[in-house]
Each structure stands twice: as C-alpha cells, then as structure tokens.
Amino acid sequence: MEETLLYLVGIIIAIMIAPVLIKKTFLWVRERRMLKKLSQAGMQDIDKMDGHQFEVYLKALLKELNYKSDVTSGSHDFGADIIMQKDGKKVSIQAKRYRYKNRVSIDAVQQVYASMPYYKTDECWVVTNSMFTKSAIKLAKACGVKLYDRYALADLINRSKATIKAKDIKNTVEPEERKCPVCSGKLMQRKSKEGNQFMGCSNYPKCNHTEPVAK
Structure with a gap:
C-alpha cells in the first residue's frame, strides 16, 4: 500500500513538473536559435x-x-x-x-x-x-x-x-567625426593591442580621453 502511494505521488509530481521542463527546454532551444541567427548576421x-x-x-x-x-x-x-x-x-x-x-x-x-x-x-x-x-x-x-x-x-x-x-x-569605414569633450581635439578611430577599436583623442599623449566607437 505504501509503495503504491509513493508511486502515485511520484506520478503526480512528474505530471506537475513536466510542463515546466518542457517550457524551459522550448525557451532554451528558441534562445539558441536566436543567438545563431544573430551571429550569422554579424550582429x-x-x-x-x-x-x-x-x-x-x-x-x-x-x-x-x-x-x-x-x-x-x-x-x-x-x-x-x-x-x-x-x-x-x-x-x-x-x-x-x-x-x-x-x-x-x-x-x-x-x-x-x-x-x-x-x-x-x-x-x-x-x-x-x-x-x-x-x-x-x-x-x-x-x-x-x-x-x-x-x-x-x-x-x-x-x-x-x-x-x-x-x-x-x-x-x-571611419566613424562620424567627433570632438573630444576634454580638450576639443578630434577623436580618431584607433585599435588597442587586443585588436579592439575605440575612439582616441588626436592630442594624445597630452589628452588621454577615449570612448567606445558605438556610444
């Protein structure tokens, strides 16, 4: 009797958990597809x-x-x-x-x-x-x-x-021209040692201001 009861409880729990697991799996698969799509597009x-x-x-x-x-x-x-x-x-x-x-x-x-x-x-x-x-x-x-x-x-x-x-x-393609907010010099696109692009002041090293290309 006790084994039967435990078996039934196990089935009830499984039925309750199954929709949650299915939903999580669906969301995970959809997210992976979205990320693949964005990657292929070069986003x-x-x-x-x-x-x-x-x-x-x-x-x-x-x-x-x-x-x-x-x-x-x-x-x-x-x-x-x-x-x-x-x-x-x-x-x-x-x-x-x-x-x-x-x-x-x-x-x-x-x-x-x-x-x-x-x-x-x-x-x-x-x-x-x-x-x-x-x-x-x-x-x-x-x-x-x-x-x-x-x-x-x-x-x-x-x-x-x-x-x-x-x-x-x-x-x-060069980013749109910007002025340095610190010294009013021209911000130019540059590349770091790691290969990342950023905007640096034309008056470097007197002015060390930098900012991302994509603001």
Whole structure:
C-alpha cells in the first residue's frame, strides 16, 4: 500500500513538473536559435558600429537587394537617413544604431512618417539593431511604417546572402567625426593591442580621453 502511494505521488509530481521542463527546454532551444541567427548576421559587429557606419552598411546591404540610392541633400534634417528605390517604389529609411537595451521610441516613427511627403516616398521604414517601444510599434502599425528590429534585421541579412559583411564596414569605414569633450581635439578611430577599436583623442599623449566607437 505504501509503495503504491509513493508511486502515485511520484506520478503526480512528474505530471506537475513536466510542463515546466518542457517550457524551459522550448525557451532554451528558441534562445539558441536566436543567438545563431544573430551571429550569422554579424550582429555583434553591427553593435560596435556608430550611426554613420550603420547607415553605410544598410545602404550597401540594400544595394545587394537591388535597391538603388536616391540622391538627396540634408536627409538628416527631414526625418530620413537613407532614400532608396526599387521597382518604381521610393523608400525613406531611418537608421537607428542603439545600444541593445535602449529601445527606439515613437519619435523615430513620427519623423520617418513625416519624411514621406518631403521626399515623395511610397514607403517608410525604421531599421535598428535594437528593439522598439510598445508605443512605437502601435503607431507604426496605424501609420503603415515598416519596423525592422534586431531580429527582423538579422532575418533580412541572412535571407539576402549578402557578400558585404558588417565586419568589413566596421573595420574600413571611419566613424562620424567627433570632438573630444576634454580638450576639443578630434577623436580618431584607433585599435588597442587586443585588436579592439575605440575612439582616441588626436592630442594624445597630452589628452588621454577615449570612448567606445558605438556610444
């Protein structure tokens, strides 16, 4: 009788634990797939870019997807960083290279949507290596703005089978020029002994200020 009771208790515990184990296994498998997808897309190199390098990379990627650059002037002043065309359709794009934990807000959606009449575009996108806030997603859906978050961008890169690699852009394209906040000198991209890139002051060794390329 006692053995039977213990057996039944064991079965009940197993039934209770099984859903938790299944859920944990599912989440673990999904996380591994996501990490593999991001790695294949070179997201670790995109995360180390500054905003200018990210724009250059996106333009190169879209060209491999048969988009053509549309010549514009001062696009940063009118809500779009990149203007591209394909199949007679014109697209205005805002590129947001953020730290992973910093989510892209509703402002980006408002700005790129407002760029459409100025550039006479048919579509508008916001592309980021990060994620979007709930309000940004909600407004984008209402306005028809396409959002490419970290995982959607990785999908786009992997599907395209692009020959251009994020690492190549990161290593060859100079970051946007910055001033040293300490001495007002010019910050230049440099490489440490370990091979890591950073921004260092042109007045070194008088000024030792450094900062990451991706702020």
